[in-house]
Amino acid sequence: MTTMPSKAFTACEALYAQNPQAAEPLDDRDQTMPVSLGGRPHDLVRHVFQGQRVFYRLYPAGAGRGTEIERDGRVPAEIEQMLATARPLR
Numbered sequence: 001m002t003t004m005p006s007k008a009f010t011a012c013e014a015l016y017a018q019n020p021q022a023a024e025p026l027d028d029r030d031q032t033m034p035v036s037l038g039g040r041p042h043d044l045v046r047h048v049f050q051g052q053r054v055f056y057r058l059y060p061a062g063a064g065r066g067t068e069i070e071r072d073g074r075v076p077a078e079i080e081q082m083l084a085t086a087r088p089l090r
Helices: 007-018 077-084
Strands: 031-037 040-049 053-060 067-069
Touching: 007 031, 007 040, 007 053, 007 067, 007 077, 031 077, 067 077
Parallel strands: none
Antiparallel strands: 031 040, 040 053, 053 067
């Protein structure tokens, strides 16, 4: 049985697909995109693990710790709601 991606993961995928010019490479696999969530700046980092598994981390701008967003993972409802209306800052 195939599981559906979480709404938060789908929102992250859409941000990267619709705004590729806003993403900057971190290394040969990972990218970062500055986004506005509820009027506050955040960094949305796209990680590619072992060339196949994609997950995201959402960091408040300048923070060292973030929220991990996986395809089938759960995140707090407030983050999911903010991601639904997120926009790139570039």
